[in-house]
Amino acid sequence: MRFATKAIHAGQEPDPSTGAVMTPIFQTSTYAQKAPGDNQGFEYSRGTNPTRKALEECLAALENAKHGLAFSSGMGATDAVMKLLKPGDEVITGNDLYGGSYRIFTKIYAEYGIKFHFLDLSDPAIIEQYANHNTKLVWIETPTNPTMQVVDIEAIAKHAKAKNLLLVVDNTFASPYLQNPMDLGADVVMHSVTKYIGGHSDVVMGALVMNDDELYKKLWFIYNACGATPGPMDSFLVLRGIKTLHLRMKAHCENGRKVAEFLKTHPHVDKIYWPGFTDHPNHEVAKKQMRDFGGMISITLKGADLAETFRISSGFKVFTLAESLGGVESLINHPATMTHGSIPKDVREAVGVTDNLLRLSVGVEDIEDLLEDLKQALA
Incomplete structure (x- = not known):
């Protein structure tokens, strides 16, 4: 099946x-058994639930993967991956990350003796410099949050x-519509399903997808044992949201390009970060591994201090x-002060997340209303 058909079916x-x-909402915590162990695959809804199982199969299909696991948040999914590690292990990751990922790495897992290297991954060969016998995992975002750094997934996967390192790709900003890291050599793809996959700002959820059966078993054990x-x-709301993912992403991309x-x-914008511009760093990589460039844009305001940045960011009427x-x-x-506080x-x-930087998530409203709102707010 092609993407739009998979999204619906x-x-x-x-x-x-x-x-x-529509897949029913199986609002149950437990399941009748004809005899002990005779449960048709369902025992207790922390471990599996028919509505969630349908979603997990759909998520896996969208990323061209074999297995899917849905979590109660993106951070729950990230936490499960980190629990594959043990004290003394090392992780190579990017120097521009979602603030929540940076926080769990440095404030939680570093305290358990796991070492993180935050690197500029624009040159994949840097892995050769930092990998050692303790290194177990490479964690990348692409495009990154919020400066839209583009990382060459295929090249990183080869290194x-x-x-013999596990490669995990946070594909939240691109969504499976724009990019499929499994096809480029990733071992695990992570999503904050809260974002584009859910698409309606009414669900908090995360997901992991993978192909390897043994890795799936390990992550499923963590998922069930820890209960996130x-x-x-x-799960029902996300299944419903996914049915329009391909339509929404087309509109996000069209509006994002015009914005x-x-x-x-x-004249009031100093720098703009959007991978669709030919002068954006690694634009050619983005063009190679993405189908379009998405609706995420970051800008810095020319000559604006924190107070002026606050004034402008609070002055929008359509953007919230x-x-x-x-x-x-x-x-x-x-x-x-918000996502990266x-x-x-x-x-x-050091990576450009300055006090005068704003991040825009361009929605699917009428483009003329969005442009007019930007004109008045930046005036």
């Missing part, structure tokens, strides 16, 4: 008991495999000042 069949076209699993209602082109020449991204509505975010100032500023 993968993992889902009419309910055999009623013929319902990781040469060193979502309920059936949230980026408008902002690139705006809020955390998160990837919903149908347009959002604006101040990473330094847990990263020390000197660390975030």
Whole structure:
């Protein structure tokens, strides 16, 4: 099946008991057994639930993977991957990361003796320099949050495999519509399903997909034992959201391109980060591994201090000042004090997350309304 068909049908069949076209919400914690162990695969809903199982199969299909696991948040999914490690292990990761990922790496798992190397991964060969016998995992985002750094997944995968390292790709910003890291050599793909996959700002959820059976068994054990699993209602909402993922992503990309082109020449914009521009670092890599360039854009405001940045970010009428991204509505975010507030100032500023940087999640509203809102807010 092609992407749009998978988004609507993968993992889902009419309910055999009623013929319902939509997967039912199996709002149950436990399941009757004819005899101990005779459970048709369902025992207790922390471990598995029919609504969630349909979602997991759909997520795996969208990423061209064999197995899927849905978690109660993106951080729950990230946490499960980190639990594959033990004290003394080392991780290579990017120097521009979602603030929540940086926080769990440095404030939680570093305390358990795991060492993290935060590197500029624009040159994949840097893995050869930092990998040693303790290195077990490479964790990348691409495009990164919020400066849209583009990492060559295929090249990183070759270096990781040469060193026998597990490669995990956070594919949240691209979504499976724009990019499929499994096809490029990733071992695990992580999503904050809250974002583009859910798409309606009404669910918090995460996901992991993979092909390797043994890796799936290990992650499923962590998933079941630690319990960061979502309920059936949230799973139903995401299944419903996925059915329009291909349509929404087309609109995000179209609006994102027009907003980026408008902002690139705006007199009050100093820098703009959007991988669709030919002068964006690693644009050619983005063009190779992505189908389009998405609706995420970051800008720095020319000559603006923190107070002026706050004034502008609070002055929008269509864009909403809020955390998160990837919903149908347009959002604006101040990473330094919001999504990346847990990263020390000197660390975030070193990669461009300055006090005058704003991140835009361009929604699917009428483009003329979005451009007019930008004009008035930046005036």
